[in-house]
Amino acid sequence: MRIIPPAVVLLALLVALPLAPTSAKAQGERELVFGMSAAFTGANGELGIEYYRGLMAYLDYYNARVGEGGRTIRVEPANDGYNPGPCFQNTVNFIVRDDVFALAAYVGTPTATHVLPLLQKFEDRHIYMLFPFTGAQPLRDDPFGKYVFNLRASYFDETRVLVSRLLAVGRGRIGVFYQSDAYGRTGWDGVRRALAAQGRHIVSEAAYHRGAAFSRDFSLEARHLMDAGVDAIIVVGTYASQAAFIRDARNAGCDLPIAGLSFTDSDKMLDLLKAESERTGRDYTADLIQSQVVPSYEETGLPGVRLYREIMGNYEGGLVPSGGEAYSPRRYSFVSFEGFLNGRLLGEMVRRMGDAPSRERIPEVLESIRDFDLGIGVDAHFGPDRHQGLDAVYLTTVRDGHFRSIDSWEKWRK
Template sequence: MRKIPPVAALLALLAVLTLGLVPARAQGERELVFGMSAAFTGANGELGIEYYRGLTAYLDYYNAHVGEGGWAIRVEPANDGYNPGPCFQNTVNFIVRDNVFALAGYVGTPTATHVLPLLQKFSDRHIYMLFPFTGAQPLRDEPFGRYVFNLRASYFDETRVLVNRLLDVGRSRIGVFYQSDAYGRTGWDGVRRALAAHGLRIASEAAYRRGAAFERDFSFEVQHLLAAGVDAIVVVGTYAAQAAFVRDARNAGCGLPIAGLSFTDSDKMLDLLKGESERSGRDYTADLIQSQVVPSYEETGLPGVRLYREIMGNYEGGAMPSGGEEYSPRRYSFVSFEGFLNGMLLGEMVRRMGDDPRRERIPEVMESIRDFDLGIGVDAHFGPDRHQGLDAVYPTTVREGRFRAVDSWERWRK
């Protein structure tokens, strides 16, 4: 079986090969199928679409270069609308009806956490969840963490970095606006823990129900937080809700730094705020901070970024999941870059299985991946007691119309 080239070699190959010139492998011929449940419609549908596009862009490339003796990878998507019930049914179908090799690329905390008991129930079938798009703790802690392998940093990692940096510039009265579900509560708990490490508490909090659209009015929640005298706000939400909160906060005269987490999809949130700025003549993009769990897709000095941009720049996207036609895919995004890196890791796992791909070997193979070079400056590292490959967090803020790395926190010193 041909070994998939490292990142640097892949970049060289791209000079003479393109995805569009390589015929597709026949379906079912030495092929491993992975089930992916995600939102492809609704208020958070673009999250699922972008993640799926990044994941499949790399896997199409992988399949084109895996060689005749290798195993191709196919991801079977199913729409759950970011709702736990449909996600549960999709997962049962994947396991019982479709007999997938593993679950991969699930998107969202309330959905992914809802199906964790199924992993335990079907442990005799060796069902594992690989690289979900969530930083929630239940996927990292017992009793379910043994069945899940994560690439990304956790929400506790993200909130700790945000809180510590805000405290460094004198902002100790931190408020939290969060989605009232497993995702929001995990982020809220991350902020609480980070503050408690410094002997502090959350200054004020407000919540909203999952599924809020950009048209939602959050003026009441804004006033509640401001009345408590907060000097910074951490939002644990999705792109539409966070954009609406930022809009209403700025309309209320709030100039405080507002920080959010990677799951928000900062690119889409910024699009919404730019559109609102054009309509109103007010700048809604100032003093925003977003933690990311991958480097910026504009850091072309990183070979992994160059590979991503080369492949995504030529990627047509193939057949979109049901509902995906509602959205216009963006060329590059933080979300699709994360999906792309997870595709690289999935390909490496399958490559290491060689001619013996079996579900029960997933833990053995994943835990053998040490110092795996993704081309992003930090290596992924797994082990028997480590099912999270990366810990890196990258704070960003809006400069020149895009989210870029924070060069100095002094601008927010109180």
């Protein structure tokens, strides 16, 4: 992770401070305002919007049920295009100009990690980041972990489970294709650590620059990994880049299992691959493995899934945040389900604050949440030394045109 020198942080703040006085966007007497910086345009725009829609679907539901004396929740979204610079400026504005109650639901590792020094800089103002859409380790470790509360499992958790399952079916020559930034390197490091724990190493690797579109040609990268004799590939990328790599790897004759992480937005990636399959007559959806940090939205035996489907199925709000691109929203997705669950936890925190909400109390209140039932089969659990509520990782593969739970790994046994 690239740590911003204090002088650069201070310079940025001095530039931003004259924009407007503190508390320029005053919070209503019964309303708490949270700032959200995410990609609503660019290569990951749909991911940011889906996450926002899931979050807002629950918060609109929550606000409609706040009784007399309760506090409603408002989220101010700001587009950063999945770029660290705009995210940094958005965050300065949230803290200095808007005086938000907290930062919440940030999307992406390169963006979220870039603003961590601001949390430390404004420690006296008790600025916390709540439930970001990233599994990156810097948001969990010292010196910044104490300012961040995560709901989802980490990328280290995801890669450890993926590596364990691949090794169990005899696939120990693992290659990695990753995004060359904080997100990709965190995932790469997770694979490296998981393999090292078993006395193994990454056989081959290739990287790409953030922002690659589906039109990008990754034939050389795919061939590089194949020539090294790998027997499985883990991709740490975004939906467009991962789909492009899968397309080019399959076109090059690679029939190995290709696995990805939850941040990919597997639903959007699968859309791209199915459209390419229809165009070319070749199936690009076989032998894909995807780790998720929430259960499938088709697991209707879970009460949390049923509530999500009930609310999300008819939700028409939160379509395009200010500055976002128009697109046809999904009825259900893994990404919006994660946003929905984060909204539930945000609402629970505000509810527990009662008549005395304050930034200073955020750690006390969240650390008091033990065994909180989200209706997904595992409870969220926090504590003074635990700022990650869930550890569960769910492994899925494409079946009947959708990512579904893996019933057996035998098809991939060597």
